[in-house]
Amino acid sequence: MGDPLFLLDALADPLPEVGTAVHLDGAEGRHAAMVRRIMPGETILIGDGRGRAVRGAVSEVLKTSLVITVAEQVATAEPVRRYVAVQALPKGDRAELAVEMLTEVGPTPAERARVYVCGPPTFAEAAAEALVQLGHEPHRVKTERFGPTGE
Secondary structure, eight states, X not given: OOOOEEEOTTOOSSOOOTTOEEEEOHHHHHXXXXXXXXXXXXXXXXXXXXXXXXXXXXXXXOSSOEEEEEXXXXXXXXXXXXXXXXXXXXXXXXXXXXXXXXXXXXXOGGGTOOEEEEESHHHHHHHHHHHHHHTOOGGGEEEEEOSOTTO
16 A cells, blocks of 8 residues: 555645655644554655645654655646536527536636537537637537437
8 A cells, every 4th residue: 555645735836845844734734643643754645636745754743743854756747637428319498508517517728628529410519619619629629410400
């Protein structure tokens, strides 16, 4: 099993240098010291929950906190996200509501995502148009239409 990970929202940016002392306090520090009973010399990770962390040996354990000496900076690349949304064939004006909801939870234009929209012609066209209006590059929005062509 890996080293225990504790979260510290206020982890310095840039990450603390190797050899620097980092103080873990608050609820996470209390949990580490009193519940997990982390002891001096144990190696732990302190991360910010966004892929950045420091690893080091505990140098001091206080009543409700602890201090580590940074031995390593850890930064992981942001994972590739894949969004999959499934929509039953909408009736009436519900296609517009579905498009609105999907554009709110889907990828942002900054992610430069390839977006595939598949559905009845009115739905697919409305979704593609909404994505372009949100700022997605038109060549990254692909559509596939199915169903009655008389919609």
